[in-house]
Amino acid sequence: ARKAALASWTGPGGTADGHPVPLLANIGGPVELDAAVAAGAEGVGLYRTEFLFLDRAEAPSAEEQRRAYQAAVEAFPGGKVVVRTLDGGADKPLPFLPMPAEPNPALGERGLRRSMKAPEVMDTQLAALAAVSGDGLQVMAPMVATAEEATWFARECGDKGLTDIGVMIEIPSAALRAADLLAMVDFVSIGTNDLSQYAFAADRQLGALSALHDPWQPGLLDLVAMTADAAARVGKPCGVCGEVAADPALACVLTGLGVSSLSMAPSALAAVRAGLAAHTLEQCRAAAHAAREQPSAADARAAARVHLPGLD
Ligand code: PEP
Ligand code: MG
Numbered sequence: 001a002r003k004a005a006l007a008s009w010t011g012p013g014g015t016a017d018g019h020p021v022p023l024l025a026n027i028g029g030p031v032e033l034d035a036a037v038a039a040g041a042e043g044v045g046l047y048r049t050e051f052l053f054l055d056r057a058e059a060p061s062a063e064e065q066r067r068a069y070q071a072a073v074e075a076f077p078g079g080k081v082v083v084r085t086l087d088g089g090a091d092k093p094l095p096f097l098p099m100p101a102e103p104n105p106a107l108g109e110r111g112l113r114r115s116m117k118a119p120e121v122m123d124t125q126l127a128a129l130a131a132v133s134g135d136g137l138q139v140m141a142p143m144v145a146t147a148e149e150a151t152w153f154a155r156e157c158g159d160k161g162l163t164d165i166g167v168m169i170e171i172p173s174a175a176l177r178a179a180d181l182l183a184m185v186d187f188v189s190i191g192t193n194d195l196s197q198y199a200f201a202a203d204r205q206l207g208a209l210s211a212l213h214d215p216w217q218p219g220l221l222d223l224v225a226m227t228a229d230a231a232a233r234v235g236k237p238c239g240v241c242g243e244v245a246a247d248p249a250l251a252c253v254l255t256g257l258g259v260s261s262l263s264m265a266p267s268a269l270a271a272v273r274a275g276l277a278a279h280t281l282e283q284c285r286a287a288a289h290a291a292r293e294q295p296s297a298a299d300a301r302a303a304a305r306v307h308l309p310g311l312d
Pocket of ligand 2: 142170191193194
């Protein structure tokens with residue numbers, strides 16, 4: 001009965017002893033925005049804006065974009081809405097953002113790299129974001145590898161009058177030098193899907209490599225820990241918006257590693273909320289510590305579970 005009650009509860013996320021962990025939604029458009037509200041998300045942790053316009057031949061106007069972003073901000077009064085600038089690439093081709101032919105598109109001019117080469121589309125997007133009224137809007141860049149890139153992005157945003165600026169940590173170099181990136185921006189958000197792809201040199205689209213994408217890989221947990229530690233040292237938020245946040249046991253482990261918010265598909269919110277609410281911060285920390293002591297993903301998962309009764 002207690003489990004059922006927890007599963008239907010839609011209050012703010014947090015551990016059993018009251019450590020708050022805002023639970024946010026990953027969305028790609030208005031339908032998922034509605035689902036996020038219905039699932040009791042506290043905000044949007046990742047607005048994948050490229051999905052809004054994937055099938056469009058021409059770049060959407062600033063006004064059309066503004067309306068989409070405004071709707072998200074209005075859906076979460078008092079909450080945060082993190083809008084990610086276009087993450088076009090080989091896996092998400094955008095007709096209006098032509099990609100050069102490349103032998104290794106995942107290692108090519110995707111994400112922010114494309115925007116730096118051809119800034120017009122991002123320029124319109126930032127203007128649209130700057131025209132959004134109300135509070136809670138945050139803007140972040142995908143595929144940032146260096147502090148110089150973070151600096152470039154922060155300056156572009158600043159020129160438009162945008163104030164709450166972040167970058168994704170989804171390339172190992174960015175995790176290793178998170179402190180340098182954090183010096184240039186207000187927050188970071190870890191994209192574990194790509195971080196795992198690049199850390200393990202394993203194409204995220206290849207099911208045959210799924211063992212390397214196991215989110216319990218201690219190497220991935222180390223990169224998350226390193227980033228969360230750097231953020232904690234300067235008192236800036238560090239979220240996770242990759243698929244790992246959608247697993248209740250991993251959500252506890254990420255919290256134990258010092259991650260300050262979790263963003264996931266709306267359908268995952270209830271289970272993560274219940275899993276967190278059933279464990280203390282101390283249990284989350286013990287699980288995270290135990291997991292990182294292990295040499296393999298399977299061992300890490302088993303070691304964490306000892307501290308997280310009721311979760312598998
Ligand atoms: C990620 O890489 O973890 C992420 C959240 O971004 P996307 O899945 O859109 O690449
Ligand atoms: Mg990514």
